[in-house]
Amino acid sequence: MKFLKINIICLFLVVMSCKETNKQANNDLQIDVYETSAKGNKLTKLTNFVEADSLVTITLNPEQKLQTITGFGGAFTESSAFLLNKLSKENRKKIIDAYFSEEGAHYSLTRTHMNSCDFSVSNYSYAPVEGDKNLDHFTIEEDKDDLIPFIKEAMAASKDGFKIFGSPWTAAPWMKDNNKWVGGKLLPEYYDTWALFFSKYADAYKAEGIDIWGFTVENEPLGNGNNWESMHYTPDEMTNFVQNYLGPKLEADGKGELKILGYDQNREHLKEWVDSQFKNEETSKYFDGTAIHWYASTFEVFPEELQYAHNKAPNKLLIQSEACVDAEIPVWEDDAWYWKKEATDWGWDWAPEKDKHLHPKYAPVNRYARDIIGCLNNWVDGWVDWNMVLDTKGGPNWFKNWCIAPVIVNPDTDEVYFTPLYHTMAHFSKYIRPEAKVIGLQNSDDKLMATAAQNPDGSIAIVLFNELQIPKSISLSLNKKKVEFSIDAQAIQTIVIPKS
Template identity: 75%
Template structure:
């Protein structure tokens, strides 16, 4: 239990703000003393989920671009994501075999009917993804977890013999389970530990556009229960986390009902992975709450998100704060789903979703590509998207978009092992979340989407302080442990 010290009533804090007005994780030292009727009260005794981490993804596209930059700019970007002075990413993702953000289609097992995977090789990753991960590992003081996801099995294992769509043929279920085990071993030989796997990226498909492979919830559960789980267990890899589903939240209820139907079906699943593409603003809190209640001891991790279907705006901070972006659903969503895909503010989309996820039991949140070029690629399908860092490899230039700073508000100050804690917020126009970190500091993240400055009083026990947050801004407030003592 946390008890506020009585000797000093002023709450000592550190405040970092990113705003449409130009702040970029700026340390704010002066606060307005204007009277306010708004309060945010922190309640450390209310405890929720333990945080796994925050971060982004090692893709071939990002790694390929880093290889084209000067060593100085390559280091600058990796430091920005992984160093103590940077965003301190702690949870990451990468792809198994190729994905749309690869330069071409490829598989680690290209030889048809190689049932024992005698020709398995990760050679494709040795020049780009693996060096990227290794440099990040050297840069990160605390280390980070890696979740690996396949977009598809090699075509020869599928009923349509194609990279896109189709299903895994039952006769290859054991071979595909072996594929995961060999991948883990191959990366281990490179000095890289894989923390977790998702069984299949977007098992419901992606419109038959790029690498994909379809599973129903029942098929995926049977594959994990009877093939993947037992295979990893038999090979001494039972500590590798297996996350099911790995797609948008609107279908979450059916998937968790199936995966966690009983002890046998849920035995090898360590949790559920989700994406955000079903809406530019809706968090689907009921679905997230349901998933947690169905399996409260399991992970619930957001494994992919990005500003999709947009070409990045180069060195134009203002665009990332304006309501101009459109996603795939703006053009292609069924008419009844169009309201879920309005024009939106990119920074708002990230801030709103991460806070909303945290407040509904999500314990990890992973962005998609860490680095893309001015076109929003490279991407073999020309599926252009935005990343927090954009580069021009021809001119060796780097642009840190406002999205980089938005993500850092969470990854830098909310550390793995933190516990989300309660709060009371009297201003409904502000979004708030709070955690207690392993070092006993408290981090409070506040998002103000309004076009007016907001004043509020932050309270912890008997201590309090008046704070101002700029219009259209995100703040992380760090409350050092010196503000209270821990009752043993």
């Protein structure tokens, strides 16, 4: 009897186990959850979840396919490259691998500056000889000690490779109406020369083993308060340059595949620029899309402007090309600071009275997470951070324009600090890959930010951001399958649903 009783119990357990397995197979959604939080998680894979009373329902709709992802990443600047040259080989490799390897953030879209910018050590141009209209003396020698080695080592670390686009801050002073690095406009007599400059730049970098994917026409064409390198265009002036000079020149030189992105400044003026670029078939021909920055506000995404830009040119790219925590000196090895509303930006002190409300104090992690999710939910297909590496002073740069990067280093002591901003970026770049499709999503809680994309391999990545001080329970549904988990207070999560 005892033996029979044991067998019956065993049989019961086996049946129940099968039932549980079948239940999981038929009804439960299989997920992996990675979290970064104010409590200390850093892209940590979770198996246990905090208890939460508030329930949020999220339903995915992969049949609703929106924009195609171009990529996520940061910028190669002379400042970052200069600092990497000062670190030990071990720490240099550690940083580059952290950004570009498959095990790291796996960056897929990057930017660099053509000629010098504010995050250069000095002013310089690839066209140093005044009056050289044919650019016979064009040279990228200035980049060979720092920028180019940085880019090539990143290429070696990247399994899938990445796209890189160049942005000029200004033409050489001798090509401009004020003969200065700062401000002024390109003289009409040098429009052909300046178009040739882009073509020669692509050739020069290709000779170094670096393929350029495209360009923005001009960084911040509205100017930047006459502080550092700049060159001004009106919307119609830029459209004229692209339509009649840059586009035809690249096409004539066999470089028609290189992308041309217009504008490249803050979103609040986006409408007037896309109206000019995409006025008709002739003006649109050579523009592949539009680039934008986030500096108009510390919290506002400007969804109406983004929606307008998409609707004006639904088949063109819309890429966030620059963002950073500006007007702040980095806080060293204090993760908590990046989660607190203590930072201020340029607008805190300098914005006109009518715009002051757009520049309150903010938490740096919140700003990144909110902006990237907000952009993805409003047709933006690529998101590029600014400097990848800065020092403890927020430089170096010739203008002393201090900012924060996701990775901060002390070159004197050979120390490296990965701030929470690094992990925030990785929540997107690591799990949402190029050619992914942003998909439809229903979210019952407007206080929880959420976005989702289906990768080319069929997997789905959902990114959630809970900036509140209370955790939330989540019920996630896909094709009638469900799973429940929770997100902690002040946390960002990436939920990966493997391909079925």
